[in-house]
Amino acid sequence: MSAPHRTAEEIGRTAAGPRPVPSLGTQRAAADLSHVDTTLSNGLRVLAVRKPTVPLVELRVWIPFAGEDKLHPATAEVLAETLLTGTARRDRIEIDADLALIGGDLASGVDPERLVVTGTSLADGLPTMLDVLADALTGASYADAEVERERERLIERIAVSRTQPRTIAREALQKHRYGDHPAVREVPQAEDVAVVTPEQVRALHRASVLPRGSVLVIVGDIDPETVIGDLEKAFGGWASDRSAVRLPPLPDLVGGNVLLVPRAGAVQSQIRLSAQTVSRTDPRYPALQLANLVYGGYFSSRLVENIREDKGYTYSAHSGFEFTDKTAVVNVDADTATDATAAALMETRYELARLGLVPPTAEEVESVRQYAIGSLVTAASSQGGLAAQLSALAATGLGVEWLAGHPERLAAVTAEDVANAALEFFAPKRFTGVVVGDADVLAPKLTALGDVTVGEPA
Amino acid sequence: MADPELVRFTLDNGLRVVLAPDTTAPVVGVSVHYDVGFRSEPEGRTGFAHLFEHLMFQGSESLEKLAHFRYVQSSGGSFNGSTHPDYTDYFEVLPAAALERALFLEADRMRAPKLTQENLANQIDVVKEEIRLNVLNRPYGGFPWILLPPVLYSTFPNAHNGYGGFEDLEQATLDDCAAFFDTYYSPANAVLTVAGDFTVEEARELIEKHFGDVPHRPAPQRPSFAEPAPEGELRGEHVDPHAPLPAVGVGYRMPDPINDLDGYLANLVLAGVLTDGDGSRLQQRLVHREPLVVDIGAGAGLFGPFEARDPDTFTITAIHPHEVSTDQVLAALDEELEKLAATPPEDQELKKVTARWAASLHSEHDKLVSRTLALGSFELLYGDASLVYRLAEKMSAVTAEAVSAAAKALRPDSRAVLVVRPGSADSEQADSEQEGSEQ
Numbered sequence: 001m002s003a004p005h006r007t008a009e010e011i012g013r014t015a016a017g018p019r020p021v022p023s024l025g026t027q028r029a030a031a032d033l034s035h036v037d038t039t040l041s042n043g044l045r046v047l048a049v050r051k052p053t054v055p056l057v058e059l060r061v062w063i064p065f066a067g068e069d070k071l072h073p074a075t076a077e078v079l080a081e082t083l084l085t086g087t088a089r090r091d092r093i094e095i096d097a098d099l100a101l102i103g104g105d106l107a108s109g110v111d112p113e114r115l116v117v118t119g120t121s122l123a124d125g126l127p128t129m130l131d132v133l134a135d136a137l138t139g140a141s142y143a144d145a146e147v148e149r150e151r152e153r154l155i156e157r158i159a160v161s162r163t164q165p166r167t168i169a170r171e172a173l174q175k176h177r178y179g180d181h182p183a184v185r186e187v188p189q190a191e192d193v194a195v196v197t198p199e200q201v202r203a204l205h206r207a208s209v210l211p212r213g214s215v216l217v218i219v220g221d222i223d224p225e226t227v228i229g230d231l232e233k234a235f236g237g238w239a240s241d242r243s244a245v246r247l248p249p250l251p252d253l254v255g256g257n258v259l260l261v262p263r264a265g266a267v268q269s270q271i272r273l274s275a276q277t278v279s280r281t282d283p284r285y286p287a288l289q290l291a292n293l294v295y296g297g298y299f300s301s302r303l304v305e306n307i308r309e310d311k312g313y314t315y316s317a318h319s320g321f322e323f324t325d326k327t328a329v330v331n332v333d334a335d336t337a338t339d340a341t342a343a344a345l346m347e348t349r350y351e352l353a354r355l356g357l358v359p360p361t362a363e364e365v366e367s368v369r370q371y372a373i374g375s376l377v378t379a380a381s382s383q384g385g386l387a388a389q390l391s392a393l394a395a396t397g398l399g400v401e402w403l404a405g406h407p408e409r410l411a412a413v414t415a416e417d418v419a420n421a422a423l424e425f426f427a428p429k430r431f432t433g434v435v436v437g438d439a440d441v442l443a444p445k446l447t448a449l450g451d452v453t454v455g456e457p458a
Numbered sequence: 459m460a461d462p463e464l465v466r467f468t469l470d471n472g473l474r475v476v477l478a479p480d481t482t483a484p485v486v487g488v489s490v491h492y493d494v495g496f497r498s499e500p501e502g503r504t505g506f507a508h509l510f511e512h513l514m515f516q517g518s519e520s521l522e523k524l525a526h527f528r529y530v531q532s533s534g535g536s537f538n539g540s541t542h543p544d545y546t547d548y549f550e551v552l553p554a555a556a557l558e559r560a561l562f563l564e565a566d567r568m569r570a571p572k573l574t575q576e577n578l579a580n581q582i583d584v585v586k587e588e589i590r591l592n593v594l595n596r597p598y599g600g601f602p603w604i605l606l607p608p609v610l611y612s613t614f615p616n617a618h619n620g621y622g623g624f625e626d627l628e629q630a631t632l633d634d635c636a637a638f639f640d641t642y643y644s645p646a647n648a649v650l651t652v653a654g655d656f657t658v659e660e661a662r663e664l665i666e667k668h669f670g671d672v673p674h675r676p677a678p679q680r681p682s683f684a685e686p687a688p689e690g691e692l693r694g695e696h697v698d699p700h701a702p703l704p705a706v707g708v709g710y711r712m713p714d715p716i717n718d719l720d721g722y723l724a725n726l727v728l729a730g731v732l733t734d735g736d737g738s739r740l741q742q743r744l745v746h747r748e749p750l751v752v753d754i755g756a757g758a759g760l761f762g763p764f765e766a767r768d769p770d771t772f773t774i775t776a777i778h779p780h781e782v783s784t785d786q787v788l789a790a791l792d793e794e795l796e797k798l799a800a801t802p803p804e805d806q807e808l809k810k811v812t813a814r815w816a817a818s819l820h821s822e823h824d825k826l827v828s829r830t831l832a833l834g835s836f837e838l839l840y841g842d843a844s845l846v847y848r849l850a851e852k853m854s855a856v857t858a859e860a861v862s863a864a865a866k867a868l869r870p871d872s873r874a875v876l877v878v879r880p881g882s883a884d885s886e887q888a889d890s891e892q893e894g895s896e897q
Binding site for chain 2: 010095097104157312316385
C-alpha cells in the first residue's frame with residue numbers, strides 16, 4: 001500500500017478539532033399492540049397479536065415436553081425430526097409443497113423442557129399453514145421409513161454436534177451444575193437414538209404432544225379476534241384431558257469449584273460460569289437485569305471492555321440469563337486462547353467481585369437502562385422479534401402486559417437497587433462452572449488461581 | 459410489494475445517501491457501506507480489510523476508545539460491522555431519538571478515525587481469537603468460504619483467505635492502516651443509508667450538517683477481478699482435525715451478479731429447486747431416497763446472494779458418511795443437473811421456490827437492520843437501492859427454461875471440488891467468516 005497518503009496521526013485530527021456529541025431528541029412511545037390472550041376449549045393458551053408491518057404471519061407453539069425415561073431425550077429428538085414428515089393426508093413431500101406454495105415453513109425442535117414448532121408464511125396462506133400444523137399435531141404418522149432415515153441422520157448430526165466446542169462446554173456445565181437432573185440431557189446419546197422405534201415415537205406423541213398447558217403465539221398481518229375462531233376450528237381435533245408434561249423444578253445452584261475439563265489439543269478454551277438468580281416476576285429482577293448488563297450483558301460492559309477491548313484475551317465474552325420454567329440463572333461465557341485462559345478467568349472473577357464492591361455508577365446505570373429499554377423496542381419492531389419475545393414470556397405464564405410494562409419498571413430502578421442486586425447475586429462465591437480446554441497446558445496456572453479442580457463432570 | 463418511499467441524493471463530497479422513511483416503529487437504522495472488501499487486500503496482507511473494520515470502532519477525533527460503543531448502546535441502540543468480498547459495512551439500530559447521534563458517530567469516523575499502534579495490537583489479538591473461535595477450534599471451520607476459493611480461483615484477490623493468516627495479521631502496520639483509509643474510506647467511495655422513523659427534511663438537514671464537511675477524496679479506480687473459468691475439474695483437499703465426517707464443497711462460476719442479473723437470479727432459483735425443502739431434488743434423492751448425505755445445501759455466493767460483484771461462486775456443500783465416496787455424491791449431483799438441463803422444471807417447482815423467496819424477502823425487510831443493510835448494499839453494488847423492492851417480482855419472472863439453462867452451465871469439466879477429510883494434521887493457519895465486531 002504505497003499510494004501517497006497521510007500518516008495515521010494526520011488522519012486522526014482536523015483543523016476544527018473534536019466536536020460535541022449531539023444530545024438525544026425526543027422519543028415517542030411504540031404503538032400499543034392490538035392483541036388477544038385467551039385459552040381455547042382444548043386448553044391451549046393463544047396469544048394473538050396484530051402487527052401488519054409485512055404481509056406475513058409468525059407462529060410459535062411451545063409444548064412442555066419433559067420426560068424421566070432413559071430413552072426420552074432420544075425419542076423426543078426423533079419425534080421432533082419426524083413430526084412434519086407425514087400424516088394420513090399428506091406425505092413428507094406434500095407437506096413441504098403445501099407450505100412452500102404459501103411461502104411457508106414449519107420447523108420443530110426439542111430440548112429437555114419443551115417441544116417447539118416455529119412457523120412462518122405469507123399472511124394469505126395462514127389457513128393452509130394452520131391446516132398442515134393441525135394435521136401434524138393430531139395425525140403425524142411417523143412412518144417406519146421416515147423414522148429409520150431420520151434416526152440415521154440424527155446419529156450423524158450428533159457426532160458433528162459433539163465435536164463443537166460450545167456443545168462440549170454446555171454438556172460439561174450442565175452435568176457439573178445439575179448432575180443427573182433430566183434438564184442436562186440436551187443432546188441425546190447416539191446409542192439411545194439407534195434403538196428408538198417408530199412405535200415408541202408414536203407413543204410419545206400420544207402421551208405428550210398435548211394442548212393443555214401449551215402456548216401458541218401468533219404475530220403478524222392478522223385480526224386477533226378472527227384468528228382465535230380460526231384456531232379453535234383448526235385445532236378442534238387436538239384434545240386431551242391430560243396436561244403437557246413439565247420439567248421437574250431445577251435445584252438451586254450453589255457456588256463451587258470450577259471444573260477444568262480436558263479437551264486435548266484445543267487452541268481455545270471455553271469459560272462457562274453460572275449462578276442462581278431470580279426470574280422475571282421477582283420485584284428484584286429489573287435491577288438484576290441492569291446489574292447483569294453492566295457486568296457482561298452488552299458490549300460496553302465491564303467484562304467485555306476489560307478482557308476484549310483492553311487485553312485482547314477474547315473475541316466473545318458475554319453474560320446473560322437462562323430461564324427454565326419459573327427459575328433463572330445467570331451464565332457467563334468467554335472463549336479465549338489457551339495462553340490467556342487463566343488470566344481471563346482471573347479477570348472474570350475480579351469483575352464479579354468488583355460489581356458488588358465498586359457498584360455501577362449513575363452513568364453506567366443510565367447507559368444500561370437506555371440499552372435495555374431500546375433493545376425491547378427494537379426487538380418488538382419486527383414480527384419475528386416480537387413472536388420470539390412473547391413466546392419466551394408466555395412459556396412462564398407472562399404475556400403482552402409484562403412486555404408493555406417492562407420499560408416503566410426499568411425506568412424506576414435506582415442505582416442503589418442495582419448495587420444491591422450486584423452484591424446479592426454476582427458475588428464470585430455464588431458461581432460454579434467449567435473451563436474446557438487443553439488441560440495439560442492449563443492445569444498448573446488454573447489450579448494456582450484457586451477454586452479449580454481438574455476432571456470430567458460427575 | 460409497492461415501493462415504499464425512497465429518497466436518494468449525493469452530497470458535494472461524493473457521499474451517496476439513501477433515505478427510507480417508515481414510521482411504523484419509533485426506531486431508526488443507519489449504515490455506511492464502503493466500497494472495499496477483502497478482494498482488495500494487497501498480497502502479504504490477508505485479512506487486512508476485516509482487521510481494519512475492527513479498527514474503525516476504536517475511536518475517532520471526537521470519540522475516545524470505547525466511546526463509539528458506549529454512545530450507541532447508552533442511546534438504546536446496537537451496532538456492528540462486517541467485511542465482505544466487495545464491501546465493508548458499519549451499522550447501528552437505535553430508538554429514533556438517537557438519529558442525530560448515530561449520524562455524528564458515523565461521520566466522525568469517516569472524517570478522522572484515530573488509528574493507533576496500541577489499538578492495532580489489541581485488535582490483532584481480538585481478530586486472532588475470532589479466527590480461533592470460528593475456524594481453527596471447530597469442525598468445518600471456514601468451510602466452504604475459506605477453503606473452496608483457492609481451488610476454484612487462480613488470482614490472489616479471488617483465491618485468498620479473507621480472515622487472514624496470523625503471520626500476515628501480525629505484520630500489519632499503522633502505515634498500512636493510513637494508506638488503506640486514505641485510499642478506500644473516502645465519502646465518494648461510500649453509501650450512507652437511513653431507514654425508519656424520521657422525516658426526509660430532518661434527515662437531509664442532519665446529514666448535510668454532519669457529513670457535509672467530510673473532505674472529498676476521489677474514489678479509487680476499482681480494478682477488475684475477472685479471471686477465466688477453470689478448464690477442467692480442479693480438486694483440493696483439506697484435513698480437518700475436528701470434523702467427525704467427510705464433507706465436500708463444489709464451486710462453480712456463475713453469471714455476473716450485476717451485469718447479468720437475470721442469469722444470476724436463475725441460478726438462485728436453481729439453488730432452491732436443488733436443495734430448498736424436503737421436496738427439492740437433491741434433498742429428495744441424496745438425503746431421503748438413496749441416502750448418500752447427512753445434509754446438503756446449494757446457494758449463490760460464499761456468504762449468500764447479493765454480496766459480491768463478478769466473479770461470484772455457486773456453491774454446493776454436503777456432509778456425508780465415511781462409507782460414501784466424494785465421487786458417488788458428485789455422480790448423483792451431475793445426474794440431477796443433467797436431468798434439469800434436459801427437461802426444465804415444473805411450474806409448481808418454481809412456484810415453491812419463488813413463494814418462499816417472496817416470504818423471506820418480506821421477513822428480511824421487516825427487520826430494520828436487514829432492510830437498512832440491503833438498501834445500502836444494493837445502492838453500492840447495483841447503483842439502485844430500489845431493486846430491493848423488486849427482487850421478489852424478478853424472481854417470480856424467472857422461467858423454467860432459464861433455470862434449465864443455469865443447470866446446463868454448471869459443468870463437471872469446469873468446477874472446483876474441495877474434499878474435507880477428518881483427521882489430524884499439523885494445525886493450520888486459516889482465516890474466517892465475515893462478521894466483524896460482534897455483539
